[in-house]
Amino acid sequence: MRYDIAIIGTGPAGISAAITGKIRGKSLLLFGNADLSEKISRAHRILNYPGLPDISGQELAENLKKHLQSMDIPVTQERVGAVYAMGDYFALQAGTSMYESRSVILASGVMHGKALAGEKELLGRGVSYCVTCDAQFYRNKTAAIISYNRETEPEADFLAEIAEKVYYFPMYENPPRVSDKVHVMQENPVAVKAMACEPEDLGTVKLEGVQTDSSLLEVDGVFIMRDTVPAHQLVPGLAMNGNHVAVNLKMETNIPGCFACGDITGTPYQYIRAAGQGNTAVLSAVAWLAAQDRKEK
Ligand code: FAD
Numbered sequence: 001m002r003y004d005i006a007i008i009g010t011g012p013a014g015i016s017a018a019i020t021g022k023i024r025g026k027s028l029l030l031f032g033n034a035d036l037s038e039k040i041s042r043a044h045r046i047l048n049y050p051g052l053p054d055i056s057g058q059e060l061a062e063n064l065k066k067h068l069q070s071m072d073i074p075v076t077q078e079r080v081g082a083v084y085a086m087g088d089y090f091a092l093q094a095g096t097s098m099y100e101s102r103s104v105i106l107a108s109g110v111m112h113g114k115a116l117a118g119e120k121e122l123l124g125r126g127v128s129y130c131v132t133c134d135a136q137f138y139r140n141k142t143a144a145i146i147s148y149n150r151e152t153e154p155e156a157d158f159l160a161e162i163a164e165k166v167y168y169f170p171m172y173e174n175p176p177r178v179s180d181k182v183h184v185m186q187e188n189p190v191a192v193k194a195m196a197c198e199p200e201d202l203g204t205v206k207l208e209g210v211q212t213d214s215s216l217l218e219v220d221g222v223f224i225m226r227d228t229v230p231a232h233q234l235v236p237g238l239a240m241n242g243n244h245v246a247v248n249l250k251m252e253t254n255i256p257g258c259f260a261c262g263d264i265t266g267t268p269y270q271y272i273r274a275a276g277q278g279n280t281a282v283l284s285a286v287a288w289l290a291a292q293d294r295k296e297k
Contacts, residue, residue, distance in 0.1 A: 002100040003029045005285050006092055008080045008234075009107035011037035012271045013262025015064050016278030017105050017285075018073050024286045029092075029099055030068075031076050033151070036061050038227065039109065040271075049271055060271075079151050079225070080108075081130035083235045085255050088292075095155060096132050102292070103285045106235065106245060106253070106260040107278060110269070111228045116146075117191035117211075119224060126207025126221050127192055129229050131155040134221070138163040141220040144210050146189050147171060152225040156182045159223070167217060169210070187212035192222055231264055241266070251281035257292075259285050 005021050007014045010032025018030045035041055043057030052060065068075065078094035083104055092099040119127055128134040131145070135158065144167040145156050153176055160166040160181035169185045170176040176184055191211040209218040231245045232238050239246045239254035244266040251259045261277035263269045 001027075002089055002102060003027045004101070004289055005029070005103050005105060005282065006090065006099060006101035007031065007105045007107055007282075008083070008092075009037075009109060009262065009264075010075055011039060011107060011109050011262055011274060012064075013109075013264075013274035013278035013281075014105070014107035015068065016275040017107060017261060017282035018278075019067065019071060020279050021282045021286070022071050022073055024282070026282075026286060026289070028073065029076055029101060030073060031078060031080050031092075031094060033149070034075065034077055036064055036075075037109065040064070046271065077151060079149070079229075080234065081132055081229065083258075085235075085237070085258065090257065093130070093132060095151075096158060102289060103257040103259070104235075105251075105278075105281045105285060106231060106258065106264055107262045107274075107281070108228050108231070108234070108264055110243070110263045111226055111230060116189065116224065118194060119192055121205065122192050122194060122207050125194075125205060128221065128223050129225070129233055131159050131223050131225070134223070135159050135162050138221045140164045142218070143167075143221040143223065144169065144185075144217065144219045145223045145225060146210070147176075147223075147225040149225065149227050150174075150176070152223075153178050155223075155225070167210075167219065169212075185212070185217075187214050187217075192224075231260070249280075250284040251277055252284060252288075257285075257288060 004026040006029040008031045041061045080094045082093040084091045090104045142165045143163045146169045148171045156168050157179045166182050168182045193208045193211045194205045195208040245260040247265050259281040261281040262274035
């Protein structure tokens with residue numbers, strides 16, 4: 001099935017886009033978490049959301065869940081690893097599945113916290129953000145996953161079917177539910193380390209392993225699975241404005257049919273701004289779909 005609009009992110013931006021998209025009668029795919037967004041549920045008290053004075057983050061999250069349920073909008077609990085513009089549609093890779101959609105709304109928030117030491121330099125040289133894309137490179141080899149969310153657990157099982165050995169660093173509370181083939185690590189990763197090399201070989205430097213607070217674990221590859229993948233990694237060719245996705249006032253990106261909203265487009269990081277931009281983004285997507293339909297006639 002090819003959907004009208006795929007929305008990536010279940011924060012206020014993505015949820016707002018989904019609600020209005022549903023009202024406009026579009027077929028939707030909403031990717032995110034069962035708990036919606038940590039940035040909602042972790043807020044102690046919210047004082048600046050119009051009409052909801054002094055609401056807790058947990059209460060707001062519950063209200064948003066009920067709103068989605070009442071409108072029959074399911075959340076697809078998979079992490080989108082890549083979005084490819086295919087001409088007249090987008091292909092979205094999520095876990096081991098591929099989805100198709102005529103338009104895409106990026107509402108995946110911003111990544112907080114620093115990248116691990118060495119991560120940027122070793123990206124594509126042993127460091128990856130997508131198990132499905134790169135697991136095959138580690139057939140009969142050793143790989144590690146540093147995961148900041150539970151949604152990665154099935155991907156760890158999948159990697160363990162291919163690689164000889166898989167180490168899993170859960171960076172979240174509660175023990176992970178992974179197969180016996182996956183070695184769950186208790187240590188804290190602090191860096192990804194490159195192999196020593198001559199200065200002239202720095203351009204082709206390779207991964208040595210994961211440096212933890214107590215040892216160096218030698219691996220051939222390491223997957224770093226955060227809540228949010230940097231937008232330009234998610235969508236090849238996406239124009240950025242510094243660390244944020246470049247958009248115009250219609251929330252259009254440089255890629256036709258691809259829109260962005262919420263924290264991903266810049267500061268101030270606020271619920272009401274995210275929700276407002278989500279509304280604009282989906283109405284722009286609806287108008288864009290109508291224009292495409294007119295062209296085809
Ligand atoms: P987010 O809320 O960050 O949601 C993004 C969602 O996308 C997440 O669920 C994430 O898991 C999901 N996602 C990311 N990548 C992918 C992917 N590849 N595939 C699938 N899903 C993905 N703002 C206020 O206005 N008032 C406040 O009082 C306030 N208090 C705050 C308190 C705290 C503790 C924090 C952290 C923030 C607070 N904020 C507040 C800011 C507010 O939380 C953010 O501005 C807002 O949540 C941004 O919404 P968003 O939809 O852009 O992104």
